[in-house]
Amino acid sequence: MGSRLVEEEKQRLIDFLTQNADVFAWNHSDMPRISPSVSCHSLNVDPNAKPMKQKQRRFVPERNRIIAEEINRLLEAGFIREVQYPAWLSNVVVVQKKNRKWRVCIDFPNLNKACPKDSFPLPRIDLMVDATAGYERLTFLDAYSDYIRNPPVLSTPKPNEKLFVYLGVSSIATNAVLIRCKDGKQFPVFYVSKTMAEPEKRYSKAEQIILLLVNAKRKLRHYFESHLIVVLTTFPIRMILHKPDLSGRMTKWVIELSSFDITYEPRTTIKGQAVANFLLECDVEDLEEDYSCSLWKLFVDGSSNQMGAGIGIKLQTPEGTTLSQVIRLEFKATNNEAEYEALLAGLKLAKELKIKNLIAYSDSQLIVQQVTGEYGTKDKTMEAYRTVVLREVKDFDQIKFIQLPREYNEDVDHLACSASSSGETLARVIPVDVLIQSSIFYELPDLSAQQVNVIPYEPSWIDPIIAFIRDGVLPEQKDEARKIRSNAAKYAIVRDQLYRRSFSGPYLKCVTPIEARQIMQTIHEGVCGNHSGGRSLAHKTMTQGYFWPNMAQGAEEFSRRCDKCQRFGPLIH
Template identity: 40%
Template sequence: MCFQSTKRSILGIYGDSEGIEANTLKIKAIIDMKAPTCLNEAQRLTGRIATLSKFISKSAEKSLPFFKTLRKAKKFEWGTSCQHAFEELKAYLARLPLLVKLSPEETLYLYLSVAPQAISSVLIREEEGKQLPIYYVSKVLNGAEGRYTPIEKMALALVVTARRLRPYFLSHPVGVKTNTPLKQILGKPDTSGRLVKWTVELSKYDISYLPRTTIKAQALVDFVFEMTEMTIKDASQDQKWLLHVDGSSTAQGSGASIVITTPQGEDLEFAIKFGFKASNNEAEYEALVIGMKMAHEAGAKHLLAYLDSQLVVKQVEGTYKAKEESMIQYLQQITDLKAKFHHFQIIQIPREENAKADSLSKLASSFENCLTKHITIHYLPEARTPLTIQPITTGEDWRTPIIKWIKEGLLPENRWKAAKLKTRATRSIIQEHILYKKSYTHLCSGVCL
């Protein structure tokens, strides 16, 4: 008895009711290849890899040794790193995963991964607790892109994936599973021009951001870590800046101290007098927020922050949960600031090890005479957490959906209305409870008042 195959071939890719698989002849062509001995053979190898890239997890990262060899046009060298990568690629192709088909309107999920010289992603569907791959995307970073911060590389990976898989993003809701502050960075209207451009580009899609879950599927094992070990190592090799902060609340007033130590060992000391009443914890948070901003403006990329407040340190780490509204708002500001550094770590230390910052905070809270001319004293008239104002009457107008999106992340249920709102709100900003329209150079005062 004869059975007719239900598989159909489109552009060398075979598909049936179970899913999509790569052309076995193209796989065999790479597996049967001998190690390249000249530039043309190496180019032939990378070309064959490119035809199978949608089936290969992190194809750009796996191909990096080959691309480095191709750049050496004058002298061809096939070293041990190339041979090792070549053998690993063959082993991977021997167990190439099957890409699944999807149903109309179902929610798809995206995992991202960044390395120092490449970015990768995998679009998946979840069915009965199983994680099934749909499409792999990968890209080698050029010179400028390689100097992006890790969070900018994550955003670039999302943008590149959306461009490559535009039909999927237009016809399906996509949940990006990440533990990085990607949503906060792309949702801020006061980010860099590059990020604003990407935010506008992504606003037409129905994208949500979800906490990363445990990866169980063997086909997704390469995406267990969002950041490769080399990326973390590169960040740790940056020059370290140290930040010691302390807050003080006394009967005479409240204040904070900031001591920033540069990689060269120079101490920058600041005492800040608050023009408002703050608790000890609020003063600690104010000091940390201001210190992080100062360190970033000074050029710090790798920052170690030292505090003696166990509560603040544990809340920033996520060990303790903040319940007070003011604490939640401070934590949001700190999350946004953390994304501006290549590496940030907060460390609790005993009070006696924070003596210099402690004495400066008491100086600021009482405004006694300064004993050294090297200490800079600032005055902060109001807290960095907005006050809650209760209006006598309230009503909704065209600004309400924009404000809800910026402050609470709320969107209309209709996908197209939500995309339109996100595009409209991209260049809007809230300052002191007022919605403004932001031009490319300054705030357009009065446009949204």
């Protein structure tokens, strides 16, 4: 019985089952055969299919004993009968089940060829039977051995109704529940549960949660196709799905989920008791963690020498997983300025990951003491850096700065030194980013005054994609919203710049129509331009790392409208 059933209802169920105890089959002999006139199962065998004779398979003595016991059990129950054949027809297959027991099956290698495939199968026949029966409670008699429970009342959603999904992950299994809201209350529609395989248990928490969502989509595909699905979770799924450095399986899952109308919202107060019971079945410590409220650790270091300046960043998750980042500074910077740049880059990275609680470690005593207010700033450059740091700190709920001895910060120091020298050797292991201008460029008047060219911003095709990836905002037009949602999986935002994912090369920078025309003009008729045709121009542009929609068509039109190509194209030199 369900442990959360009221005592009165539990007693009524016990009395009902006791009165109808003769209905249940306690052994094989209690299961009489059904007359073929009532129900008969037959295979759709092709009359032209030829029978296949198998070679006799030999088994070890232990398997022979298992087969003999199972055959005798079926004979005693009357499920099978013995028939004499002059030749050997087919073999048996012994398969071990999860409960360490054995299942004996008959091997029919040509069954799929002999039985034509049903082109119109009934999808989710178990769901259709449950909905047709209309009972308030279900018993999972066939789900698990020696386990029966009574789940809460399941509800039927209305057409085009918004449905919500709760996700739960434990150490050995994943659980998801699909619910609908009515009159301010939540009612469960269906439950999905899956025991993780051994390789899946070694996945990161993010991969396990996204895999759970993918499995729920596969099992409840008819709901995902006909309803707007809102995933309520404290885990930053939407941000993870659009990260630029996704693994192969994560990229596959992103593309699979992008074809459905799925949005992600933070999980609020759980109103439905049924949903609360579902979440409580998982261990509290194993439920999906609110990573935004967990304590992260940030290690930073900067380096400056005659060859240049660079910074190294290492961000450690609450589980102990580390994320490394290396940035080379393309401007002159002292060692203290490089230390400040490393701290600011680390804080910006933490903000991009929606981290709220952070401990920042640096081996620079000057930087840590200036940020905490213990030391003063006599130089205007240091004061500008301190102002920018304090401005970034306001976005965190809890942050602490600790000065770390250099010997305990060797990993980050090695990254910073490698970036300040050349970064070519390090780039083979970790991608090296480039910072073109200082973080205090707009804080110092003498630096910001150098910027005199202001280019007015014009809306372009990039804006809706960035708005959806960053804030989840979609256009009001339904077709346009579906198009952006489906294509968003192909893009990623890196340092406020939109990039197109490339599976066979580096990511492509997305440019506006104005920028696209300038790029094509430079490649087509620049210093190294050869006035190539439209197809070659589009290929060269993509090879240089740029992307915009309809590149081939735009390059063809640009090549045709080139004045020099029109003047000298037909001439033979």
